[in-house]
Amino acid sequence: MATKRRPLRPNLGGGQSNSSNMNFRPGGPDISRSEARGTRPTAAPTSIREILVMAVIHLCKKTIFFNTDLKVALYLGSLFIISIIGDFLPFPKTYFARSDNLFNLYFVKVGWGWTLLFLVPFTVLSSYTITCGDMKRMLRHHLPRVMIATFFWFFWTKLFNIVETTYGRCTTKGYPSKSMCLKAGHLWQGFDISGHAFILIHSSLVLIEEARPIIKWETIKEHLRNELHNRSVSETTGSNPLRALNDEQIRSLQFLYTRLTPIIRTLFIGMAALQLLWDIMLVGTMLYYHRMIEKVISGIVAILTWYFTYRFWYPTNGLLPEAPGNGSFYYQRDSFVFKRPTHLPNCTQPASSQVSSSGLRANYNGNGPTQQPQIPTFMGMPLFTNVKAASAAANLLQAEQKKGEHQHTGLES
Incomplete structure (x- = not known):
């Protein structure tokens, strides 16, 4: 026959009958409101x-941030294989x-100009924002x-032209x-190092590297929201990358991020489209x-210039200058990591840990198994970001599990 459910937390509630019978207390552990979960904005x-804009940005990121090392290998391999095939077996003629053709006249021949058209404002606006x-x-x-x-674009293209002019000759004497x-209508034969191939690869690699500040750009908004909340409640702990900024820098970052993000996104979409066009023309x-x-x-x-x-x-x-994405704070972390002080229980499990019958991890060492409490998580993320709240929750969870073990042992005996 079914019996009445036993309250999970019979000792919580401060003597109030209506709360002592609740299986789930609204406040969670017995902690202050400022330390409870769900207080962050x-x-x-x-x-x-x-949503549509972010979908386009995501697609552009997938296009432009294709593995750079692999792309460099593809550039070299394609230049060698496709070119040597074309030297012996000419490909069918097309518009290109x-x-x-339109793309060669108005894009490739002035390719560095198109690159600077998007590159300069994007670099200026993004770096101005992350430097507050x-x-x-x-x-x-x-x-x-x-x-x-x-400078490298100008230097190498001029050097290529000097090599062709110095070591070449006209097909007609005189x-x-x-x-x-060329003015006489003849052909000049020389070692013509491909300026087109250089400028296309050089522009593509520079666009890829200079566009990197857009990676995790949206997280700046979240960091700003959390840091403003932390300062409003005088929270001095945490791992927010904006924690070291002063109030003036925070205000400047908030203003610049709000005003310039739409422009930066538009420029990034243009950079991604231009980089794709350079690959096609290559x-x-x-x-x-x-x-x-x-x-x-x-x-x-081009590749050695990029690598250097x-x-x-x-x-x-x-050494000056800094790498793209460097600023007054670092926002491009791989993932959120919940860091706890050393005085809290360590929940990291070694390979030799096993799960006991009560659900606690039992770490086996030379002195026997030792049980360690774990911070409550949901989908792998901690439910608490406050140190005191996490500690209280871990201790409460450990106490309840120990009590359940004792009751289970009493029933068996």
Whole structure:
């Protein structure tokens, strides 16, 4: 016959009969309201427009942030394989084989101009935001990356042209210079390192690296909301990346993030579309222009330039400029980690831990099994972000489980 359910927490309620019989007490553990769960502000409702924008941003991220190391390997492999096939077995002519096609005339020939059109405002606005409006730091640590990329573009393209002019010759005698030969309607034969392949690969890699601040950009809004709440209740602990900022920096970040995020998102979408166009045009260059060796050399130069700057120079501490995404705070963490002080029980289980009959983890060491309480979680995330609340919940859970074990032992005896 069914019996009346035993209250899970018979000792809670402070003598009030109506609360002592409740299986689930609204307040949870016996802690103050400021320490209880659910006190953090929740996010505002998301509009349909915002959902659509985030869907487009997500698609652009998938496109532009394709594994960079793998993309570099594909660039080199494709330049070699496709180009060497085209040298011996010419591909069928298409619209992209014409040097006067629309994309070649209005995009590739002025490719670095299109790259700067999106790159400069995105770098300026994103770095100005994550430096909390520090104009000097933005000009000193972030904008120089664009200038350095522009310098390498100018240096290498001019060097390629010098090599072709110096070591080439006209198909008709009597024309010692390339300009005179071309004006007379003749052909100039020389080692023409592919400037198109270089600029397309160089632009693509620079766009990929400079777009990295958009990764986890939306979390800044959440960090701002939580940090403003923490300061309103004088909360001094936590792992919020904005915790070290002063009030003026917080106000500046909140203003800039709200005002500039729509523009930054629009620029990022343009950068992703442009990077995809450069990859498509690179395939056309592989198929129809230059010899294999000329394209492979230009690709190697572009990749070595990218590696030297974005993988060696910028990440090095103490050298200017800084890497993309660096600012007054760091918001691009992999995931939320609940950090507890050392005085709280450790819930990390070694490989030798086993589950006892009561559901507690029993860690076996040289002195026998020892039981450790666990912080309540939901879907792998802690229910408490406050240290005192987490400690109270863990102790209460441990007490209830021990009491259940004693009652179970009494029934068996």
